[in-house]
Amino acid sequence: MKYHYPDGCVKDPEYNNKTEDRIVSRVAFVENVYNAIKQKGYFCNSHINSALLLNAIESYYTDIHRTKCFHDITLSDEHKKAAFSIKWLIKFRPIQLSVTCDNGTITIKDILINEIFAIFIGLTLLDIDFNDLPNLSDKFLNNIFYTLHFREIDGMVLSTIMYLLQRGIKKEIP
């Protein structure tokens, strides 16, 4: 007997068919951003793993879809897009340090490579002017890196942090 999934259920094969193009489009975007960063001379000792990246993006869509269903949201706002992207990129860590990397030269920026990349993707999704980034204190940004690296991340709580971060960059009252 064929099971009929409720409308919008993430387990419905039709849901996968509908979101596959979006997943592939987002995967291509993230991979292109990574390659552009590398071309600029950053992230030299690394490579991106396609399977982990696809896993992260697919999980992003599934997670945001169920959140939209539960909270009765038609289209997710920029803060949720940024937060959930960061959450899943951090969880699956698609950027890997190369095996040829000299252990003696690894820095904190290499250790935090996925956090740095995820924050960049997140900021790209937010309505901010990157020239205003100096409005954000180093201390706050440093704390975000610490939280992403050592703490458990909840997408909706991170979404509120993204809102505060955006307001801070824009020098606006939260």
Next chain:
Amino acid sequence: MQEITLEAAKEKYKDLLNNKDVRKISSWVESNNSEPTDEAKLMERALCNIDIFFKKIDSAIELDLQ
């Protein structure tokens, strides 16, 4: 202990079930819907801002992680 029947529960919870303030928990804060994401535009944005971002990251990461 007397078990509450379905009918009694329906009567007991009738007012709460009709109370919108009690039932709006899952959509308490109204979400600002945004436009669907346009990856081509995002890419343009990303390309322009890589150096600015990494300059900021350099100074933030130099602080000791707490």
